[in-house]
Amino acid sequence: MTIKSISKIDTTKYGYPKHDHVYAILVEVEAAKAQQEASSLLSIVTDTSWVNNFDAIDKASLLACAQPTIDKIINSILAKVGNKIEKEFGEYLISYSAQLTLVDTLSHKPIPLPEFYKEKISGNPGFDFHTVSSNDIIVFGEAKYNSAKTPYDDAESQVNDFLQMIPPKQKHIKELKELRKFTGDIPATNVINNHFGVTAAFSIHAKKAELAMKNSIKYQEFKKLLDNDEIYVIGVHII
Numbered sequence: 001m002t003i004k005s006i007s008k009i010d011t012t013k014y015g016y017p018k019h020d021h022v023y024a025i026l027v028e029v030e031a032a033k034a035q036q037e038a039s040s041l042l043s044i045v046t047d048t049s050w051v052n053n054f055d056a057i058d059k060a061s062l063l064a065c066a067q068p069t070i071d072k073i074i075n076s077i078l079a080k081v082g083n084k085i086e087k088e089f090g091e092y093l094i095s096y097s098a099q100l101t102l103v104d105t106l107s108h109k110p111i112p113l114p115e116f117y118k119e120k121i122s123g124n125p126g127f128d129f130h131t132v133s134s135n136d137i138i139v140f141g142e143a144k145y146n147s148a149k150t151p152y153d154d155a156e157s158q159v160n161d162f163l164q165m166i167p168p169k170q171k172h173i174k175e176l177k178e179l180r181k182f183t184g185d186i187p188a189t190n191v192i193n194n195h196f197g198v199t200a201a202f203s204i205h206a207k208k209a210e211l212a213m214k215n216s217i218k219y220q221e222f223k224k225l226l227d228n229d230e231i232y233v234i235g236v237h238i239i
Helices: 030-044 051-055 056-080 087-106 154-164 176-184 185-192 209-218
Strands: 002-008 023-029 109-111 129-132 140-144 195-205 228-239
Touching: 002 087, 023 030, 023 087, 023 176, 023 209, 030 056, 030 087, 051 056, 051 195, 056 087, 087 129, 087 140, 087 154, 087 195, 087 228, 109 176, 109 228, 129 195, 140 228, 154 195, 154 209, 176 185, 195 209, 209 228
Parallel strands: 023 228, 140 195, 195 228
Antiparallel strands: 002 023, 109 129, 129 140
C-alpha cells in the first residue's frame, strides 16, 4: 500500500457550507502484489497484543471472541489469496488500508475490527472499522469493495443510514458499550454529545483515480456527512 495523496478539502468550492475538517486521501494497492498485501494483513491479524491493556477477565473474554475470527481470516481468506483481489479479501483490505492510512498520516489511534471483540466470527451489523483522532473523536468507518465499479455511493449512503437516530438505527450509539473499552470515557462521551467523525472508504478500479475522488465529494450523500465533526474520504486505488 502506498499513500499517493492527502488533501484538506475546501468544501465551499463544491457549493457546500464551510467545514474545517474534511480530508480526501488516495492510496494505491497493486493487484499483482495481493499475496504481499495478504502477508502484511496476516501480521496485523495475528497480533493480539491489544488485549494486554485489559484485566484478566476481559482479556480472556476478548481472546475467546478474537481467536475464531483470526482462524477464519487466516484459513478461509488470506490462505486463498492469489495474484488478484477477490471480494472477501477486498473488504478486509479496504478496511485495514483505510484505518492504517488514518494512523500513519493523521496520527489516529486504531481500534481492532469489530469481528475481533464481538461474538460473530465474521461480518457485523455495524461499522466496519473505527479510529480515534487526536481530538478525542471516535471516527466510524465504512468500507466497500467492488471489482466492477467505484462504490463511493455505497460507502457514503451506508454511513448516513447507520447514523439515523430513528430506531432501529443509531448504530454509532449501540457500539459505544464495546468501543468505550478501547477509547476511554472522553471519546465515548463525545459521541453521545453528538461529536464524532466518519470515514467513507472504497475501492477504485478506474484509471482516473483523482476524478473518482472528486466525484465522491460531489455525490449527493456527501453533503449529509458534513453534519459530523470530522470527515475522511479514502479511496483505495487497485492497479
